[in-house]
Amino acid sequence: RKEVEQDPGPFNVPEGATVAFNCTYSNSASQSFFWYRQDCRKEPKLLMSVYSSGNEDGRFTAQLNRASQYISLLIRDSKLSDSATYLCVVNLNNAGNNRKLIWGLGTSLAVNP
Amino acid sequence: GAVVSQHPSRVICKSGTSVKIECRSLDFQATTMFWYRQFPKQSLMLMATSNEGSKATYEQGVEKDKFLINHASLTLSTLTVTSAHPEDSSFYICSAAPGQGRYGYTFGSGTRLTVV
Numbered sequence: 001r002k003e004v005e006q007d008p009g010p011f012n013v014p015e016g017a018t019v020a021f022n023c024t025y026s027n028s029a030s031q032s033f034f035w036y037r038q039d040c041r042k043e044p045k046l047l048m049s050v051y052s053s054g055n056e057d058g059r060f061t062a063q064l065n066r067a068s069q070y071i072s073l074l075i076r077d078s079k080l081s082d083s084a085t086y087l088c089v090v091n092l093n094n095a096g097n098n099r100k101l102i103w104g105l106g107t108s109l110a111v112n113p
Numbered sequence: 114g115a116v117v118s119q120h121p122s123r124v125i126c127k128s129g130t131s132v133k134i135e136c137r138s139l140d141f142q143a144t145t146m147f148w149y150r151q152f153p154k155q156s157l158m159l160m161a162t163s164n165e166g167s168k169a170t171y172e173q174g175v176e177k178d179k180f181l182i183n184h185a186s187l188t189l190s191t192l193t194v195t196s197a198h199p200e201d202s203s204f205y206i207c208s209a210a211p212g213q214g215r216y217g218y219t220f221g222s223g224t225r226l227t228v229v
Contacts (some may be wrong), residue, residue, distance in 0.1 A: 034218075035216050041204070042222070042223070043206050043220040043221060043222050043223045044157065044206075044220055045220070046217040046218070046219070051219055070199070083127045087156070088155075100159070100162075101147070101159065101208075101218060103157045103158075104156065105155070105156040106156060
């Protein structure tokens with residue numbers, strides 16, 4: 001089983017649609033969680049952290065279920081500019097207290113006019 | 114805040130030569146920086162963790178003698194790809210974060226290396 005698993009997509013949705021991405025992680029020692037966005041041939045950019053209580057930032061809502069080791073990202077009212085690959089990232093605490101990011105393969109989203 | 118600068122953004126080199134990539138944290142000190150590599154349509158793969166003032170920690174399968182890392186100051190880490198070959202062509206990205214990444218990591222803009 002992969003350490004961080006995502007549905008690669010692609011998700012093709014019309015403008016204005018609501019779309020949800022899911023992510024599961026295998027290591028219960030994972031400490032913090034993030035969603036990143038990566039545009040083609042560019043570096044990843046932090047979209048939002050994911051907190052246990054769930055958190056919202058504008059049209060984006062992230063949720064974490066530690067018991068199920070599951071993270072989600074919901075995008076409401078999709079815009080053309082939301083087209084990108086969305087990466088689920090888990091921060092694992094290694095032995096020696098070194099943190100290590102584990103990356104999912106990403107979910108590709110295409111928002112169509 | 115939390116800006117990471119990476120240079121160069123693109124480099125083409127001949128097979129057998131060495132290429133140095135710089136990663137700088139501009140507005141914070143980074144005792145740890147991370148070097149990633151990404152091949153087309155694949156996820157980011159951590160190559161090594163760069164530690165200021167000490168040796169880098171390499172991931173399994175990454176040759177430390179081929180990918181030399183130097184982290185001589187709290188704001189600069191360098192990755193040197195030695196004796197580059199076409200299969201080393203990839204997108205190399207560094208990242209760092211204040212506060213040990215508790216609030217996320219910032220990435221440099223990446224270096225696209227093409228070895229011909």
